[in-house]
Amino acid sequence: MKIIDLLDPAAISADLQASTKAEVLGELTDALMRVEPSLDRDEVVAILQEREQLGSTGIGDGVAIPHGKLRKLDKLLISFGRSRGGIDFDSMDGRPAQLFFLLVAPEESVGVHLKTLARISKLLKNPSVRQALLDAEDAESIYGIIARQEESL
Known part of the structure; x- marks a missing residue:
C-alpha cells in the first residue's frame, strides 16, 4: 500500500509550532x-508517548516516525x-528531527503497519x-x- 493512499492532504502540517517531543506528538x-x-486525542498521545519510552522513533537524518497501535481503530x-x-527527538544520530510521519494502526495489524513503516523509511532515506520536503512551500507541495x-519506490 502506498503512503499517498493513506495520507490525506488535510493531515499535513507544513509548519509545526512544537518545540518539544511531547508537543510534536500532540x-x-x-x-x-x-x-x-x-479519535480520542489523549489516548493517541498516551500510546505514542508509551512507544517513545521504549526507544525513540527518531531514526536519524532529521527524520522521526512516531507510531502506535489503537484497539478501536479499523484502518x-x-x-x-x-x-x-x-x-x-532523541534521534539515534543525536540531530534534531525536522520531518515527521505519524502512524496509528489497528491493534491487531502487523503486516500493513510494518510495510508502511518500511516504505516511509525507504522514501526518506534519499x-x-x-531536502525537497524541507524546501516545499506548503502542505499541497509536500503532498505532491x-x-x-x-x-519510483
Whole structure:
C-alpha cells in the first residue's frame, strides 16, 4: 500500500509550532484528527508517548516516525509534519528531527503497519527527497513531492 493512499492532504502540517517531543506528538495527533475526528486525542498521545519510552522513533537524518497501535481503530492512519528549525527527538544520530510521519494502526495489524513503516523509511532515506520536503512551500507541495517520489519506490 502506498503512503499517498493513506495520507490525506488535510493531515499535513507544513509548519509545526512544537518545540518539544511531547508537543510534536500532540500536533501530529491534531493533524490526524482533522481527518479522523472520532479519535480520542489523549489516548493517541498516551500510546505514542508509551512507544517513545521504549526507544525513540527518531531514526536519524532529521527524520522521526512516531507510531502506535489503537484497539478501536479499523484502518491505518497517517499524518505528516515539518519543523524547519528541528526538534530534539532523541534521534539515534543525536540531530534534531525536522520531518515527521505519524502512524496509528489497528491493534491487531502487523503486516500493513510494518510495510508502511518500511516504505516511509525507504522514501526518506534519499537526501534529495528530504531536502525537497524541507524546501516545499506548503502542505499541497509536500503532498505532491511524496506522490511523485512514491512512483519510483
